[in-house]
Amino acid sequence: MKPNMTPTKTPMPEQDPIVRAGNFQEVALGYTPEMAALEATRCLNCKNAPCMQGCPVNVHIPDFIARIRENDLAGAYAVLKGTNALPAVCGRVCPQETQCESKCVRGVKGEPVAIGRLERFVADSCMDTAAPVSPAPENGKRVAVIGSGPSGLTCAGDLRKLGYSVTIFEALHTPGGVLVYGIPEFRLPKALVRREIATLEAMGVRIETNTVVGKTVTVEELMQEEGYDAIYIGSGAGLPRFQGIPGENLNGVYSANEFLTRVNLMKAYRFPETDTPVRVGKAAAVIGGGNVAMDAARCAKRLGAEKVYIVYRRGEAEMPARREEIHHAKEEGVEFLLLTNPTRVLGDENGRVTGMECVKMALGEPDASGRRRPVAQPGSEFTLPLDTVIVAIGNSPNPLVRSTTPGLETQKWGGIIADEETGATSLENVYAGGDAVTGAATVILAMGAGKKAAAAIHAKLSGH
Amino acid sequence: MYRILAKERLNETITRMRVEAPRVARKAGPGQFIILRIDEDGERIPLTIAAKDPVEGSVTIIFQKAGATTARLDTLEAGDSLQDFVGPLGKESEFGDIAGKRVAVIGGGLGIAIAYPQAMALSEHGAKVDMIVGFRNKSLEILTDELAGKCERVVVMTDDGSNGRKGFVTDGLKELLDSGAKYDRVIAIGPLPMMRAVAEMTRPIAIPTVVSMNSIMIDGTGMCGGCRLTVDGEVRFACVDGPEFDGHKVDFAEAMQRGRMYKDEEKTSMERHACRLTGGARA
Ligand SMILES: Cc1cc2nc3c(=O)[nH]c(=O)nc-3n(C[C@H](O)[C@H](O)[C@H](O)COP(=O)(O)OP(=O)(O)OC[C@H]3O[C@@H](n4cnc5c(N)ncnc54)[C@H](O)[C@@H]3O)c2cc1C
Ligand code: FES
Numbered sequence: 001m002k003p004n005m006t007p008t009k010t011p012m013p014e015q016d017p018i019v020r021a022g023n024f025q026e027v028a029l030g031y032t033p034e035m036a037a038l039e040a041t042r043c044l045n046c047k048n049a050p051c052m053q054g055c056p057v058n059v060h061i062p063d064f065i066a067r068i069r070e071n072d073l074a075g076a077y078a079v080l081k082g083t084n085a086l087p088a089v090c091g092r093v094c095p096q097e098t099q100c101e102s103k104c105v106r107g108v109k110g111e112p113v114a115i116g117r118l119e120r121f122v123a124d125s126c127m128d129t130a131a132p133v134s135p136a137p138e139n140g141k142r143v144a145v146i147g148s149g150p151s152g153l154t155c156a157g158d159l160r161k162l163g164y165s166v167t168i169f170e171a172l173h174t175p176g177g178v179l180v181y182g183i184p185e186f187r188l189p190k191a192l193v194r195r196e197i198a199t200l201e202a203m204g205v206r207i208e209t210n211t212v213v214g215k216t217v218t219v220e221e222l223m224q225e226e227g228y229d230a231i232y233i234g235s236g237a238g239l240p241r242f243q244g245i246p247g248e249n250l251n252g253v254y255s256a257n258e259f260l261t262r263v264n265l266m267k268a269y270r271f272p273e274t275d276t277p278v279r280v281g282k283a284a285a286v287i288g289g290g291n292v293a294m295d296a297a298r299c300a301k302r303l304g305a306e307k308v309y310i311v312y313r314r315g316e317a318e319m320p321a322r323r324e325e326i327h328h329a330k331e332e333g334v335e336f337l338l339l340t341n342p343t344r345v346l347g348d349e350n351g352r353v354t355g356m357e358c359v360k361m362a363l364g365e366p367d368a369s370g371r372r373r374p375v376a377q378p379g380s381e382f383t384l385p386l387d388t389v390i391v392a393i394g395n396s397p398n399p400l401v402r403s404t405t406p407g408l409e410t411q412k413w414g415g416i417i418a419d420e421e422t423g424a425t426s427l428e429n430v431y432a433g434g435d436a437v438t439g440a441a442t443v444i445l446a447m448g449a450g451k452k453a454a455a456a457i458h459a460k461l462s463g464h
Numbered sequence: 465m466y467r468i469l470a471k472e473r474l475n476e477t478i479t480r481m482r483v484e485a486p487r488v489a490r491k492a493g494p495g496q497f498i499i500l501r502i503d504e505d506g507e508r509i510p511l512t513i514a515a516k517d518p519v520e521g522s523v524t525i526i527f528q529k530a531g532a533t534t535a536r537l538d539t540l541e542a543g544d545s546l547q548d549f550v551g552p553l554g555k556e557s558e559f560g561d562i563a564g565k566r567v568a569v570i571g572g573g574l575g576i577a578i579a580y581p582q583a584m585a586l587s588e589h590g591a592k593v594d595m596i597v598g599f600r601n602k603s604l605e606i607l608t609d610e611l612a613g614k615c616e617r618v619v620v621m622t623d624d625g626s627n628g629r630k631g632f633v634t635d636g637l638k639e640l641l642d643s644g645a646k647y648d649r650v651i652a653i654g655p656l657p658m659m660r661a662v663a664e665m666t667r668p669i670a671i672p673t674v675v676s677m678n679s680i681m682i683d684g685t686g687m688c689g690g691c692r693l694t695v696d697g698e699v700r701f702a703c704v705d706g707p708e709f710d711g712h713k714v715d716f717a718e719a720m721q722r723g724r725m726y727k728d729e730e731k732t733s734m735e736r737h738a739c740r741l742t743g744g745a746r747a
Binding site for chain 1 (some may be wrong): 487488501505506507508532533547548549550551552597645663682683684685686687688689690692693694704718721722724726729732733736738
């Protein structure tokens with residue numbers, strides 16, 4: 001078949017911005033079979049597959065796309081699942097523009113192949129009907145996985161397939177990590193995460209929720225008293241940072257973690273039908289420029305705030321968020337206050353937020369990260385009237401595991417020190433990966449780390 | 465799911481429940497708490513661990529019908545199950561060199577439910593414990609009999625004088641101090657204004673005073689920062705850095721302001737709960 005040389009991606013239908021800013025349903029609606037078939041013909045099936053080098057888990061991209069062209073969706077799904085435990089998730093939240101799609105040859109003269117959209121299409125079409133993976137019979141060796149985010153889930157799935165009995169210990173009441181408490185429903189439907197996790201459980205992976213390792217049980221006890229042969233720590237980076245400016249403890253100031261947890265995990269958008277409340281009022285500002293900030297801002301909009309601002313101290317080019325998220329936020333009416341730094345949160349006599357004092361910034365010399373350092377412009381102070389302030393300036397690894405695991409070496413900033421190729425830590429048979437090691441990163445990197453560690457644990461426990 | 469093994473109403477607003485939670489029972493220590501959720505749409509609420517039985521694998525909680533969730537919890541019976549029950553959370557009380565020392569444990573209202581295990585643990589650690597407990601009136605009196613044997617003195621205060629002496633727990637503490645009692649430590653547990661009043665009383669006479677902060681919480685693992693408070697000018701998370709803090713260093717005014725964050729929503733939830741009790745099921 002002759003390749004389709006259209007220079008642009010087949011567009012994916014989306015909910016209208018004005019409509020979707022009032023609901024929590026998914027924004028992007030996914031390809032129809034016709035759209036997917038058309039987009040699949042844009043792939044040149046390059047022999048050296050540069051796209052694959054951009055994928056942290058090495059999905060056989062040209063291969064799965066070829067099967068879409070051949071109308072063999074089950075085959076395409078099997079290719080995806082061969083290396084990626086959570087394709088329906090990755091197809092939605094991976095930053096393809098800096099990974100696989102950034103290496104696509106079609107991107108040189110036009111837009112790359114819409115690999116992410118195709119991955120999502122295949123996963124959505126097949127996840128309910130695909131035959132369950134039959135894991136090897138249990139070999140008597142036991143592995144405990146701490147944390148049920150993408151990293152822990154991937155590690156658990158791979159080890160179970162290899163024949164290990166695997167138990168995941170999760171602190172919260174629902175498994176999924178950031179996929180359930182952080183990323184909102186309109187970007188990643190929770191039913192889908194539940195389905196992916198159910199597949200793992202059907203394979204024999206056990207999940208003990210409500211178990212805080214370090215409190216309910218320690219790493220040492222898991223190994224010495226409960227007889228686990230190896231441990232994988234995938235506990236994420238869930239410790240919120242605050243700015244330390246005056247007024248940050250006023251009522252109406254949330255960490256992004258708290259705000260998103262209330263909204264996503266606790267379903268506060270359905271209050272009072274659900275019991276957990278959240279307050280946004282009429283005007284909300286989100287401090288920060290990453291994906292987390294965009295998610296928080298878009299949630300605030302959906303909860304009825306008339307004015308939602310992103311307050312970021314550098315320029316738009318420096319924002320770490322995905323372009324697509326910035327674009328979506330703007331479409332939904334989120335206003336961007338760039339080169340703006342908050343200096344103080346203001347409150348009324350009842351301790352409720354009434355506004356935020358900010359100062360305009362200008363970009364100066366590049367700093368250690370290579371980004372130009374923002375410098376405050378004297379005399380440019382102004383006050384933003386607000387009901388809610390959401391602080392989304394980053395998260396660090398939670399100290400609960402490291403502070404209760406003697407001998408586990410960590411970086412000064414809290415990240416667990418682990419070998420990049422194997423995830424091995426300073427403790428024998430204890431491995432770690434994902435955000436707990438790297439600090440806040442991406443779903444796919446966390447999955448890649450879980451995969452490598454599963455292979456290393458297998459090598460260690462099976463003696464080759 | 466976590467089965468309720470026993471339920472006992474201590475009076476019309478306060479209930480004691482024993483819940484099957486073997487992992488929690490194995491590790492629970494004094495001063496620690498659990499977080500529970502009744503059902504899928506429920507909120508996560510923290511409750512102090514009142515007692516544990518590692519052999520039976522159970523944990524006892526005592527709660528007061530204060531909001532919609534505790535009111536609904538009170539409608540459950542032995543044999544029913546809770547959706548979620550996680551713990552033990554927070555730091556254990558630091559008793560260090562408490563043996564032989566004199567300690568006053570002060571519990572107000574439901575605070576007695578928390579003060580009770582404290583008093584028990586302190587006496588096990590060899591401390592000489594005086595207990596001052598406050599109630600609004602006689603009908604709110606709980607657990608005093610169980611406490612009597614563990615403490616050197618138990619002083620009961622009621623707002624209306626219907627039982628024990630009339631007055632607040634601070635009046636009880638003042639009387640003891642005036643009569644020459646010397647304390648190496650005071651532990652105050654209960655509503656924020658009461659803990660603040662105790663801390664203000666012990667500050668000028670420099671008796672180390674521990675308070676237990678009941679902030680609004682979600683995860684209880686340090687993940688959300690919703691439970692933050694200011695102690696000695698620094699931001700701390702009650703769920704992981706506490707719940708016990710130096711009462712002389714806590715910013716009580718801020719803690720009280722934060723405790724009022726969802727007052728209106730709590731009212732909405734209560735009204736809905738009342739509806740449900742009169743026939744409305746959860747939508
Ligand atoms: C709002 C938001 C939006 C994001 N958007 C994107 C995106 O679009 N694309 C993308 O690629 N990445 C995104 N990320 C980043 C991505 O979600 C993370 O990098 C990824 O989830 C890390 O996976 P993980 O498994 O290492 O940790 P997590 O997903 O954080 O999972 C860790 C799990 O461990 C549990 N845990 C922690 N401590 C303990 C303990 N002591 N005992 C037991 N369990 C414990 C936690 O409760 C949690 O469930 C986003 C992050 C956030 C917060
Ligand atoms: S309850 Fe979330 S950090 Fe304490």
